[in-house]
Amino acid sequence: MAKTKQARMFDIAVVGGGPSGRIAALRFAKSGFSTALVATNGGMPDGRTTALWQKSISLLEEIGVWPQIRENAAQLRKMRMIDDTGRLIRAPEVIFDSAELELEEFGFNMLNSNLNAVLEEHCATAKNITLVDSTVTKVDFLPQSAVLHAETGEVIEARLVVAADGRNSLVRKAADIDVRHWSYPQAALVLNLEHSLPHHGISTEFHTPTGPFTLVPLPGRQSSLVCVESVDGAERLLEMKDALIEMELERRAHSILGSFKLVSQVQSFPLSGLSATRLVGDRVALIGESAHVFPPIGAQGLNLSLRDIADLDKVLSRAAARQQDVGGQDVLKSYEANRKSDVRTRTQAVDLLNRSLLTGLLPVQLARGAGMYLAGKVGPFRRLLMREGMAPGSGFTLSR
Numbered sequence: 001m002a003k004t005k006q007a008r009m010f011d012i013a014v015v016g017g018g019p020s021g022r023i024a025a026l027r028f029a030k031s032g033f034s035t036a037l038v039a040t041n042g043g044m045p046d047g048r049t050t051a052l053w054q055k056s057i058s059l060l061e062e063i064g065v066w067p068q069i070r071e072n073a074a075q076l077r078k079m080r081m082i083d084d085t086g087r088l089i090r091a092p093e094v095i096f097d098s099a100e101l102e103l104e105e106f107g108f109n110m111l112n113s114n115l116n117a118v119l120e121e122h123c124a125t126a127k128n129i130t131l132v133d134s135t136v137t138k139v140d141f142l143p144q145s146a147v148l149h150a151e152t153g154e155v156i157e158a159r160l161v162v163a164a165d166g167r168n169s170l171v172r173k174a175a176d177i178d179v180r181h182w183s184y185p186q187a188a189l190v191l192n193l194e195h196s197l198p199h200h201g202i203s204t205e206f207h208t209p210t211g212p213f214t215l216v217p218l219p220g221r222q223s224s225l226v227c228v229e230s231v232d233g234a235e236r237l238l239e240m241k242d243a244l245i246e247m248e249l250e251r252r253a254h255s256i257l258g259s260f261k262l263v264s265q266v267q268s269f270p271l272s273g274l275s276a277t278r279l280v281g282d283r284v285a286l287i288g289e290s291a292h293v294f295p296p297i298g299a300q301g302l303n304l305s306l307r308d309i310a311d312l313d314k315v316l317s318r319a320a321a322r323q324q325d326v327g328g329q330d331v332l333k334s335y336e337a338n339r340k341s342d343v344r345t346r347t348q349a350v351d352l353l354n355r356s357l358l359t360g361l362l363p364v365q366l367a368r369g370a371g372m373y374l375a376g377k378v379g380p381f382r383r384l385l386m387r388e389g390m391a392p393g394s395g396f397t398l399s400r
C-alpha cells in the first residue's frame with residue numbers, strides 16, 4: 001500500500017490518458033490553467049485509426065501538436081457511399097467532395113499509435129501540466145475542491161476534475177452520475193490493409209445488410225477498414241487465415257482498391273453505446289467516452305469529444321476572465337447546456353444509420369434511399385449534409 005503524500009493544488013485535474021484526456025490537458029494548459037494530468041504512459045498498443053474532421057484538426061493546431069501528427073496522416077478528400085444491401089429498394093451511390101465546400105480535404109485519417117505518441121510527448125514537456133503517472137483510485141468531492149487519490153499515494157486537489165477516464169469512468173461513478181447502456185447484435189472488425197491500387201484520398205463506405213464496411217485512406221497505398229458484421233459473421237472472419245480473409249475482404253470491397261494484404265492484426269469490438277444522464281456534477285465535468293460512447297460509424301466519437309474539450313475550455317476561460325470559480329455550478333451548468341444537443345443528435349444519428357441498415361422494413365429502406373437520392377442530386381442538401389457531418393450547426397450557418 002503506497003504512502004499518502006501531501007495534496008498539491010491545481011485549477012484543473014484531468015483523469016485519463018486517452019486522446020480526450022491528453023488533448024484536454026494540453027488545451028487547458030495553453031489557456032493558462034494549472035493542470036494536473038493523472039494518466040499512465042505507454043498504455044496498451046492501439047492498432048486502430050482515427051479520422052478527424054477540420055474542426056478537430058484546428059484544435060490540434062491550437063495546442064501545437066498538428067505538424068508532427070500531419071507527417072503520418074492521410075488526407076480525406078472525398079467520401080463515397082455505396083448501397084450494397086442487395087435489397088429491393090437500393091439507394092443510388094453518393095459522392096461527397098470536399099472541393100464542393102472549397103476545402104482541400106474534409107479531414108485526415110491517422111494511426112492511433114501515432115496520435116497517442118505525439119500527445120504523450122507534448123504532455124510530458126508542456127508548461128502548466130503536472131503529469132502524475134498513475135491511476136486514480138478514489139475521489140472526494142468537497143465544497144471548494146475535489147481531492148483525487150492516486151494509486152502511487154499522491155494526492156491531487158483541484159477546483160475542477162475533468163473525467164476523461166473512458167466508458168467505465170471511476171470519476172463518473174464517484175460523482176454518482178448514472179448512465180444508460182445499450183448494445184447492438186453486431187461487432188466491428190478493425191484492421192489495416194495494403195492495396196494494389198491507389199485510394200486517391202477517397203473514403204468508401206459500403207452499406208451492407210450487417211452494417212457499414214468502410215475503407216479509410218492511410219498514407220501510401222494503405223487503408224484502414226472498419227467492417228461491421230453480425231456477431232457470428234465477425235467470428236467467422238476472425239477464424240480465417242490471412243490469405244483467406246484478404247480475399248474475402250477484397251470480394252466485399254468489389255476490388256475497388258485491387259488486391260489486399262493485411263498489415264495489422266484483426267481486432268474485434270462489440271457494438272454498444274453509453275450515454276451519461278448528466279455531463280456535470282459537483283466539481284466535475286465529463287468529456288469523451290466517460291460521457292458518450294457509440295458505434296464506430298461515420299467517424300464521430302473522438303470528433304465529438306474534441307468539441308466537448310473546445311466548449312469546456314471556452315466556458316472555463318470565460319469564467320477565469322471574470323474571476324469566477326472554474327468548478328462552480330453556474331460555470332459547469334453552462335458547459336452542460338452547450339453540449340447536450342450535440343451529444344444527443346450525434347448519438348441518435350449513428351444509431352439511426354446503423355438500425356436503418358439492419359432492418360428489412362420497406363418504409364425504412366424507402367426513407368434511406370430517398371435521403372441518399374436527395375444527397376446525390378440536390379447540391380444545397382448535399383453541402384448541408386457534408387458540413388453537418390463535420391460539425392454541428394455549420395451546415396446551417398455557412399450555407400452558400
Ligand SMILES: Cc1cc2nc3c(=O)[nH]c(=O)nc-3n(C[C@H](O)[C@H](O)[C@H](O)COP(=O)(O)OP(=O)(O)OC[C@H]3O[C@@H](n4cnc5c(N)ncnc54)[C@H](O)[C@@H]3O)c2cc1C
Nearest residue numbers: 016018019020050051135136165166288289296301302303
Ligand atoms: C474501431 C473504432 C474506430 C473508431 N474510429 C474513430 C474515428 O475514425 N473517428 C473518431 O472521431 N472516433 C473514432 N472512434 C472513437 C474513438 O476511438 C473514441 O472516441 C476515443 O478513443 C475515446 O477516447 P477517450 O480518451 O475518451 O477514452 P479512452 O481512449 O477509453 O481513454 C480513457 C483512458 O482513461 C484511462 N483510465 C481509466 N480509468 C482510469 C483511472 N481510474 N485513473 C486514470 N486513468 C484511467 C484508461 O487507461 C484510458 O487510457 C473509434 C472507435 C472504435 C472502437
